[in-house]
Amino acid sequence: MLASMEMKSEGLPLPKPDASGDELFRLGLLYSTGQGGAPLDYVSAHMLFNLAAMRGSVEAKIYRKELAEEMASDEVAEAQRQAREWLAQG
Numbered sequence: 818m819l820a821s822m823e824m825k826s827e828g829l830p831l832p833k834p835d836a837s838g839d840e841l842f843r844l845g846l847l848y849s850t851g852q853g854g855a856p857l858d859y860v861s862a863h864m865l866f867n868l869a870a871m872r873g874s875v876e877a878k879i880y881r882k883e884l885a886e887e888m889a890s891d892e893v894a895e896a897q898r899q900a901r902e903w904l905a906q907g
Contacts, residue, residue, distance in 0.1 A: 832865065838870070838877065839869070845864075848861040848862035849866075849880065863881055
């Protein structure tokens with residue numbers, strides 16, 4: 818478990834507002850691959866890669882772009898909405 822994570826009721830990690838770009842990127846990897854107890858969830862992965870990129874992760878920018886090519890436009894829009902919502906809570 819990453820230090821800056823808290824648990825959802827389902828037992829999956831959610832980023833805390835002070836999570837670093839690297840922590841957000843690693844969590845995005847879990848969702849993009851369905852590993853580490855996270856479900857395979859491209860919307861959540863894209864959201865996390867987007868947040869990580871905003872916090873300076875160059876790798877996240879690459880992964881976000883590649884993932885977006887595999888997603889429907891409404892899924893990308895939902896991931897962006899969720900990222901904005903997460904930022905508003907911090």
